[in-house]
Amino acid sequence: MTPFDLKNKTILVTGASSGIGRQVAISANKMGANIIATGRDEERLKETIDLLTGEDSQYIVADLLEQNDINQLVEKIPSLDGVVHCAGIVRPYPVKFISTDVLHQIFDINYEAQVLLMSQITRKKKLNKKASIVFSSSIAADHPYKGGALYAGSKAALEAFSKVIALEFSHMEIRSNCIASAMVKTPMFETAETQGTKERMDEHIKKYPLGVGYPEDVANTAIYLLSNASKWMTGQTITLDGGFLLGDF
Amino acid sequence: MEDISEFIKKIEFEIDEIESETINPETKFRELEEWSSMMGLIFIALIDTEYDVTVNGDDLINCVTVQDLYNVVKSKIQ
Numbered sequence: 518m519t520p521f522d523l524k525n526k527t528i529l530v531t532g533a534s535s536g537i538g539r540q541v542a543i544s545a546n547k548m549g550a551n552i553i554a555t556g557r558d559e560e561r562l563k564e565t566i567d568l569l570t571g572e573d574s575q576y577i578v579a580d581l582l583e584q585n586d587i588n589q590l591v592e593k594i595p596s597l598d599g600v601v602h603c604a605g606i607v608r609p610y611p612v613k614f615i616s617t618d619v620l621h622q623i624f625d626i627n628y629e630a631q632v633l634l635m636s637q638i639t640r641k642k643k644l645n646k647k648a649s650i651v652f653s654s655s656i657a658a659d660h661p662y663k664g665g666a667l668y669a670g671s672k673a674a675l676e677a678f679s680k681v682i683a684l685e686f687s688h689m690e691i692r693s694n695c696i697a698s699a700m701v702k703t704p705m706f707e708t709a710e711t712q713g714t715k716e717r718m719d720e721h722i723k724k725y726p727l728g729v730g731y732p733e734d735v736a737n738t739a740i741y742l743l744s745n746a747s748k749w750m751t752g753q754t755i756t757l758d759g760g761f762l763l764g765d766f
Numbered sequence: 767m768e769d770i771s772e773f774i775k776k777i778e779f780e781i782d783e784i785e786s787e788t789i790n791p792e793t794k795f796r797e798l799e800e801w802s803s804m805m806g807l808i809f810i811a812l813i814d815t816e817y818d819v820t821v822n823g824d825d826l827i828n829c830v831t832v833q834d835l836y837n838v839v840k841s842k843i844q
Contacts, residue, residue: 616815711823713823714827
């Protein structure tokens with residue numbers, strides 16, 4: 518038994534069909550948690566669940582952009598001891614080309630869906646006392662980049678939202694924190710690589726003293742935040758950047 | 767798709783402080799003084815907005831001249 522134990526905890530993971538979400542499901546399950554994996558792709562959610570041990574994990578297919586799907590998901594889930602929000606997208610767009618369409622495309626999944634999901638979960642009283650909420654932010658929230666108006670903005674909004682959750686539910690000892698990561702090797706990393714160029718990405722990663730991040734690096738931090746080891750931590754953002762922001766370029 | 771002169775006008779409009787008619791089909795756009803990674807993002811967004819076509823960073827890298835870029839966009843429209 519370690520303070521990082523997640524035994525008998527039920528954790529909802531969004532974006533669990535790939536990348537960081539899938540790894541959070543696997544790592545939290547290894548620490549004893551029962552996982553409810555959600556996402557849009559049933560096949561890939563099944564693959565995630567097949568990688569877990571124990572009988573009490575399950576997947577529920579849901580498109581978090583649909584209010585009905587959110588409602589049904591919340592209806593189906595048992596009471597939770599943790600939620601890890603991993604659904605998200607990245608798409609660079611210079612300010613002068615931002616349109617309502619592009620704005621919605623990014624904010625709907627990176628912010629609105631997570632807000633509406635938390636609203637339903639709390640309204641339906643699906644959070645146990647001492648539950649822990651974890652949001653996936655980015656170092657871009659505080660250290661944005663050209664073309665990142667919408668992505669960085671959505672993550673900054675998410676960090677503010679996390680703090681309000683921390684305040685509004687502290688009477689139940691429910692905690693809410695963010696993990697702000699730099700570049701992590703996931704399918705989204707591959708997307709970012711094609712949006713820019715591989716050369717630029719390689720150059721960027723060279724600025725990380727500890728190299729690029731891996732999904733398990735984020736998942737292990739999520740374990741800390743989900744576990745009782747972090748019971749005095751709330752409303753915070755943990756930065757995971759392999760030393761990038763130390764600025765030794 | 768409209769002809770290349772319209773395409774060039776749109777590109778010139780997006781490059782701040784460039785003299786008009788600096789660019790022609792043979793211009794090696796990545797060798798322009800004004801070129802930067804931000805210009806790359808702007809080109810990608812311009813093409814997405816104006817032609818509803820997605821080009822990525824590697825498409826840009828593979829293009830040398832404005833004519834090359836025009837051809838890529840044109841081929842993706844068809």
